[in-house]
Amino acid sequence: MxxxxxxxxxxxxxxxxxxxxxxxxxxxxxxxxxxxxxxxxxxxxxRPAPEAVDPLKSGGARDQQIPSISVAVPGRDTVRAIISGTGSLAARREMPIGVVGEGGLVTRVLVEPGDWVRAGQTLATVDRSVQAETAESLAAQVRVARADAEIAESELKRAQQLVDRGFISKADVERRTATRDGARARVAVAEAQLAETRARNQRLDIRAPAAGLVLARAVEPGQIVGGGQAVLFRIAMDGQMEMRAQLAENDLARVRRGAVADVTPVGASESVRGQVWQVSPIIDPQTRQGIARIALPYAESLRPGGFASARIVAGASVSPQLPESAVLSDSNGNYVYVLNDKNQVVRRDIRIGEVSDGGVSIASGLDGTERVVLTAGGFLAPGQKVKPTLVKIER
The missing domain is CATH 1.20.5 (Single alpha-helices involved in coiled-coils or other helix-helix interfaces)
Known part of the structure; x- marks a missing residue:
C-alpha cells in the first residue's frame, strides 16, 4: 500500500x-x-544630463597640469681652459757637489739637509796638515828668494856708482844686472808656487758653488774622500723647485710657455702657484705623453721626489656656462631646452667647450640671453608649455 x-x-x-x-x-x-x-x-x-563646461572656469584645472620648472639666463663669463696633469717634484736646478781638490780625511761636516747656504760657504772641511807644512816651506823659499833679490839689487847700485870712476868695468855692471834679474825671477817663481799650494789647500774644503737649499748629504766626519768620489752634497739652486707634469699628447699641444699653473702636492691642503717654463719637444712613443715643467718657488710642502697634481690654464674664452644638468644629448648631438616668449619649450642644438667643476661652457648655439631649462629637460617635449621659475646659477 x-x-x-x-x-x-x-x-x-x-x-x-x-x-x-x-x-x-x-x-x-x-x-x-x-x-x-x-x-x-x-x-x-x-541620471541628469551633464552640464556644459565653461572654458573660463576650466583655466585653473589646466594650470594645475602645466609643469613648473627652473630656468636661468646664463649670460657670458670668462671661462678658463684647464688642463689637469700629475707628475713628480724635483729641484729646478740641482747642483751635485763632490771633491774638487786632492781630497783627504774629512774633519767636519757643517751643514744638514734642509739648511740654506750662501755662495762659497764651507760645507765640509778636509784635513790639511801635510799641505799646510808644504805651504809653509814654500813661503820660506819666497822669503829667501826676496832676500837674494835685494842683495843683487844693492850690488848693482854700487857697481853703477863705481863704473863712472873707472873702478869697475861695464862688463861687471852687466853681470850684476843679470844677477839681479835672475833673483827677481826666482822670487816670482817661488811666489807662484806658494800661491798654487795655497789655492790647492783652499780647494780641500768642500764649498757651495751657489746659494741654495741643501737637499742631501752623503759624507760623514772621518770619511776619506778623493777626486773620483761620488756626489757628497746636493743643493737646489736658490731653493727653486719644479713639477714635471705628465700630459697627454693632445693636452701638451695646448700648453704654452709662461702658462699659469696651480700645483698641489700629495697630502697638502694648499696649492702653490707657478708657471710653465719648458714644454717637452718630444713625446714618449710608448705612453704618448710629454712633460711640461712648471717652475715653483720654495715651499715647505714641495719635496723633491714627491708626487703632485697640477691644473694648468691653457687659455680663456668668453662664453655662456651652464651646469651639466642643463645639457642633454641624443643621436643628433648635444642640445638644451630654452623657452620662447610664450613659455613654450624649444630645442636648441649646441656645441660644448670646456667641461670643468664650474660647469659646461657653450662654444656655440647660445648667446647667453636665453632662458635655459636647468633641470627636468629629459621629461619635456618641444612645444610643451611650462611655468618657469627664474633662478641664479651658482659659479
Missing part, C-alpha cells in the same frame, strides 16, 4: 519525502542581487 509522504513547508511549498528545504541565506542573496541590478538600471536611465 503506497502512502503519499509529501509535506508542505511553512512558505506553502510542496516538499517531497526525504529532500531537505533550501537554506534561507541563499534566498536572501538572490533577492539582494535583483535589487542591485534594478538600482543600476534606474541610475543609467534616469
Amino acid at each position: 503506497n502512502y503519499d509522504t509529501s509535506t508542505i513547508d511553512a512558505d506553502g511549498r510542496l516538499l517531497t519525502d526525504g529532500s531537505p528545504p533550501p537554506p534561507r541565506w541563499r534566498r536572501w542573496a538572490v533577492i539582494g542581487v535583483v535589487v542591485l541590478l534594478a538600482g543600476i538600471l534606474a541610475w543609467v536611465f534616469f
